[in-house]
Each structure stands twice: as structure tokens, then as C-alpha cells.
Amino acid sequence: MLYLSNDDPDLAKLVSDEENRLETTLNLIAAENHSPQSILEIMGSVFNTKTIEGYPGKRFHSGCIHADKVENLAITRGKSLFKAEYINVQPHSGTSANLAVYFSVLKTGDRVLSMSLPHGGHLSHGHKASITSKCFDFSHYKVNPETEMIDYDQVREIAHFVKPRMIVAGASSYPRLIDYEKMSQIAREVSAFFLADMAHLAGLVAAKLIPSPIPHCDFVTFTCYKTMMGGRGGVILCKEIFGKKIDKAVFPGCQGTSAVNLIAAKALIFKLAREEKFVSIQKKTIQNARIMAGALMEKGYHIISGGTDNHQVLIDLTSKGISGKSAEDCLESAGIILNRNVVPQDENTPGKVSGIRLGSGAVSARGMGEPQIRKIIELMDMAMMNQTKKAVVKEVKNRVLKLCREFPVNKSV
Numbered sequence: 381m382l383y384l385s386n387d388d389p390d391l392a393k394l395v396s397d398e399e400n401r402l403e404t405t406l407n408l409i410a411a412e413n414h415s416p417q418s419i420l421e422i423m424g425s426v427f428n429t430k431t432i433e434g435y436p437g438k439r440f441h442s443g444c445i446h447a448d449k450v451e452n453l454a455i456t457r458g459k460s461l462f463k464a465e466y467i468n469v470q471p472h473s474g475t476s477a478n479l480a481v482y483f484s485v486l487k488t489g490d491r492v493l494s495m496s497l498p499h500g501g502h503l504s505h506g507h508k509a510s511i512t513s514k515c516f517d518f519s520h521y522k523v524n525p526e527t528e529m530i531d532y533d534q535v536r537e538i539a540h541f542v543k544p545r546m547i548v549a550g551a552s553s554y555p556r557l558i559d560y561e562k563m564s565q566i567a568r569e570v571s572a573f574f575l576a577d578m579a580h581l582a583g584l585v586a587a588k589l590i591p592s593p594i595p596h597c598d599f600v601t602f603t604c605y606k607t608m609m610g611g612r613g614g615v616i617l618c619k620e621i622f623g624k625k626i627d628k629a630v631f632p633g634c635q636g637t638s639a640v641n642l643i644a645a646k647a648l649i650f651k652l653a654r655e656e657k658f659v660s661i662q663k664k665t666i667q668n669a670r671i672m673a674g675a676l677m678e679k680g681y682h683i684i685s686g687g688t689d690n691h692q693v694l695i696d697l698t699s700k701g702i703s704g705k706s707a708e709d710c711l712e713s714a715g716i717i718l719n720r721n722v723v724p725q726d727e728n729t730p731g732k733v734s735g736i737r738l739g740s741g742a743v744s745a746r747g748m749g750e751p752q753i754r755k756i757i758e759l760m761d762m763a764m765m766n767q768t769k770k771a772v773v774k775e776v777k778n779r780v781l782k783l784c785r786e787f788p789v790n791k792s793v
């Protein structure tokens with residue numbers, strides 16, 4: 381950070397402080413991961429300079445000779461990795477990608493059916509606080525109160541009643557596999573388009589460890605920085621017949637120029653995702669999440685849906701008498717970073733909520749396995765159950781630090 385230290389020592393210090401924070405704490409945020417250093421390098425490269433409205437070979441600015449090659453590389457690698465008919469690598473984020481999909485084939489006011497946010501869905505799936513709900517008429521399905529899993533009969537019943545133009549599968553806090561075949565069947569029954577948002581799952585799908593939604597969907601969106609371990613930004617995969625509509629909806633529909641440095645990072649992670657090390661991190665990610673869920677259940681925690689099939693574990697803390705917010709705060713002071721999360725049937729206030737969400741991606745990328753995961757759960761339990769005892773929380777923090785030192789953040793895949 382030679383130039384930054386010179387231009388802005390305050391910011392340079394914040395970068396170094398953040399690096400230190402990441403090294404000395406355990407990251408259990410399901411929507412984050414440790415990216416390889418090469419991803420950070422390409423995101424900070426001279427490609428940041430280039431403005432590229434349009435698509436390769438059809439730009440509105442000159443000087444795109446190298447930018448076109450970067451975008452074509454991302455397109456070729458992404459299509460091949462995910463076995464997709466068509467790809468658009470320009471969305472700035474997962475929400476931008478979803479917006480572009482909606483606007484590609486829907487008219488404002490059209491009906492859309494998606495998962496309710498407190499039951500696992502995402503803001504951009506028509507939550508009342510999101511612009512998506514102002515543009516389209518969303519209805520929501522929920523998880524079954526007994527199993528805490530998607531109830532496909534309920535989805536079918538609502539779909540036949542509402543007759544949506546689009547059905548959305550996908551979630552930001554749902555620890556189970558989604559039956560995309562069943563969802564696509566329901567979409568066909570009511571002549572709806574079918575979108576799967578696999579933002580959280582892309583790395584696991586790329587490594588072929590969980591079923592891919594792509595063969596069953598008209599559209600699939602994802603982000604590159606969660607299990608995918610890449611840089612920031614979103615991606616849309618779709619059937620060839622929707623390609624032109626998607627391109628128009630992204631640019632000029634929803635965005636101006638995309639960021640070539642981020643498109644380059646997408647091209648890079650699509651290459652790295654084929655490496656053995658990437659696949660083995662993804663395998664560990666799934667194994668570690670299962671170990672987390674099992675160890676927590678042994679300690680009497682209520683794990684939503686009774687387990688996990690992906691990188692997430694969702695805990696309802698109601699029976700332990702603590703809120704998600706107090707658990708999040710106490711764990712942060714002990715060096716364990718995760719987020720409070722609303723859970724199905726949550727009766728707590730929106731600020732406090734009743735749950736926390738754990739993700740196993742970042743600790744798996746650091747090389748941690750069963751012994752370390754069991755230790756993390758011990759430490760979490762110790763801190764959460766002794767929130768008011770400062771000495772206990774400090775002891776947990778010391779043990780977290782020791783674990784972090786034994787498993788430094790990996791710089792490569």
C-alpha cells in the first residue's frame with residue numbers, strides 16, 4: 381500500500397487494521413469469504429479506469445480492446461463452468477442482477493411469487509423495504525412450521541391461486557437444498573418464468589457438490605463473493621432465448637457502465653473454481669457446516685430445520701433466553717463474527733430478532749476442520765451463556781486468537 385500510505389495515511393491505517401481484524405477473528409458470516417490475493421490484485425488493477433457501456437465489440441467508448449477480451453474471457457469461462465446457455469457478467473450486485481431479470485420479461489405490476497424474507501428469502505425478492513416490491517406485485521411462500529423446510533404443496537397452492545408471471549426460488553438464510561425440479565414444474569403448471577437466486581450457493585454448485593438449478597431454470601442469478609470466494613458483483617445465467625432481453629435489461633436498462641476490474645475478478649474466480657483446492661474448500665465448507673449443526677444440537681440449541689445441507693446453520697435462540705442481537709454483540713467482543721438473523725415465526729422485535737446465522741465458508745478457506753469447528757462451537761457456547769461475565773468472554777477471545785494464529789488467512793486457492 382505504498383501509494384495509499386503516501387496519499388492518505390489514515391485510510392492506509394484502516395486497511396491495515398481491517399487486515400489485522402480478519403486475521404485475528406473468526407469469520408462466520410455466511411455472506412462473506414476470504415478471497416485469494418490475486419482477486420484483490422485484479423480488483424485493484426488499471427481496469428478500474430475503463431468505461432465500457434455496451435457489450436464486447438459494440439461499445440459506446442473506444443479503447444476497449446483489452447476490456448473486450450476480459451469480458452469475453454469471463455463469458456466463456458462462466459458459461460463453461462456452470463454449463464449455461466447464456467451469461468451476462470455485468471451486474472454490479474446480486475440485487476442488480478435480480479432487478480435486471482425481473483425487468484427483462486415482466487411488466488411493472490406483474491405478479492411474482494417468492495420466499496418470504498423471515499422464512500429465508502432476500503430483500504430483492506419483493507420485501508416491502510425493497511424497490512422490487514414497488515415495481516412488482518409479490519406474494520410469498522413460507523417454510524412449513526413443523527419441518528422448517530419449504531413446503532412444495534403450499535408453493536403449488538399459492539402459485540395456482542395467485543397465477544404469478546414469475547416464481548423465484550432461492551434464499552439468503554435457508555440451510556436446506558431446494559428442489560429446483562419441483563419448483564420448475566410448479567412454474568410450468570402456471571405458465572410462469574422461473575428464476576433461481578443461488579447467491580449463497582454458487583461455490584458449492586461450481587464444485588458440483590449440490591444440485592445445480594441451471595438445467596431447470598429460465599434464469600439463475602448469483603454473486604461472486606460468498607461461497608464463490610471471488611470479488612464483488614453479480615452474474616446472470618439464462619436460456620439462450622432470453623439472452624438479448626437480459627443484455628438490454630442490464631445495460632442500458634438498469635445500469636450504465638459495468639466495472640471491468642470486477643468483470644476481470646469474475647473471469648479469474650471462474651478459472652480458480654476448477655482447481656482442486658477450490659473444490660476441497662467447498663467440500664470442507666459443507667462438512668464443517670454439518671459438524672457445526674451437530675455440535676450445537678448436542679448442546680441443546682434449536683437448529684432451524686434440524687440440520688444443514690449447505691454452508692449455513694440457522695439457530696433460533698428463543699429457548700436459550702437470549703436474542704440474536706445480544707448473541708451477535710457478545711460474540712463480536714469475543715472475536716467471533718456472525719450476524720443476527722430473523723427466524724421463521726420470529727416473535728422478537730426487528731432490531732433484536734431471535735436467531736443467528738453461521739456460515740462455514742471463511743473458516744473452511746482458512747483450512748479449519750472438525751477439531752477446530754468443535755472448538756469454535758464450545759467457545760461460542762461459553763461466550764453466549766456467560767455474556768455478563770467479562771472474564772469468561774475475555775478468555776474466549778484469547779482462545780479465538782490462538783486458533784486464528786494457528787490458521788492464518790489463506791492467500792491463494
Ligand code: DSN
Pocket residue numbers: 410411502552553
Ligand atoms: N444477502 C445478504 C446476506 O445474505 O447476508 C448480503 O449478501
